[in-house]
Amino acid sequence: MATRRHEEQLDETLGARLFATRALTLALAEPLSDADATIQPNPDASPAKWHLAHTTWFFETFVLRDHVPGYEVRDERFAFLFNSYYEGEGERHARARRGMISRPSLNEIRVWRAAVDEALAAAFPMLPQVALTLVALGIEHEQQHQELLLTDILATFAENPTEPVYAPSSPPLTFPSEPMRFLPGREGLVEIGASAGFAFDCEGPRHRALLHPHAIANRCVTNAEYAEFAEDGGYDEAGLWLSEGWEWRQREGVTAPLYWRGEKAYSLAGRIPRNPAAPVAHISYYEADAFARWAGKRLPTEFEWEDFYRAADPSEGHQLDEAAAVMPQPGGGPFGDVWQWTQSAYLPYPGFVPEQGTVGEYNGKFMCGQFVLKGASCATPRGHSRATYRNFFPAAARWQFTGVRLAQDA
């Protein structure tokens, strides 16, 4: 009986999280016009309307269609338009052409969302455990798209010479940066990867990794420090760059982080003064790596970063001096937090097995040519990230809130 009640409570929590997540996505899109939500600024970013539709397609397909007897999808054509990359779900629209989908309209997508939410609410009490697991995955999936929605709106508005404001500026940032210090990490064999609670498949299995003597910076690199690198000719010194990075920097004509505009920066609040103490954001792996070389340091490995974070968590049974005070809290900390590039290639952990079925395509098939980022950003929904979280992007990507924390050999 107690177990049954416990299960019911879990279901209630899951249901509450599901509908709160769905509502937040709508709220994030609220300031957008149909045109704002339809533009695709580059092939990496997706239109806001597409994010609203794709996250709905995910629930309609993997939960309602597959687990609710008699459910009929709203429009058979939507699968072609709003499937992202699931080969198991058939043919789909070309990613780079998502901005051409002027119809269905933003409002039609909102109506579809509401219908799917209603069907989810009606079906929820009868959903089998396997479907509830997919609901949990769908929530995490939609949270990932909430962050992408914001970064893609930023990329969309950045294309507009009038520099639109998505949301008015929050109060001026005043947090001063402490002097950068290097705190010793642990060495030897450590446990890496998720063991309990929700985690994406790529976060496990938990396994051992060998850490060599090293130290990690107490904070991320700031705009002021990054400006020193730029002013010192960092972008013109080939010797600081990886060969591929130098070629990228030359080809793209890159001379600063993506949204720097002189002494200011373009943001979701429009063009604002650049805060020298805030973490530098919107830099590629190549830029993070070149900065580290200029500073005489290096990027941390994903294992150094994760163990340093975990060492700060008393529930893990050990505590490193000072680590607790300096690592970001799961789910993002103060505004300005950034995802942190690591030098680790995004690869399967020992014993990794993708999930059964089409959702097995979620992470595993992207394990080639990308780097792991740790932490969270100012756009990451609260509670979404954790120590074991492995975000990943190709080395040239910088439209996300990406920054750098330095490390060094000890």
Ligand SMILES: [Fe+2]
């Ligand atoms: Fe997706």
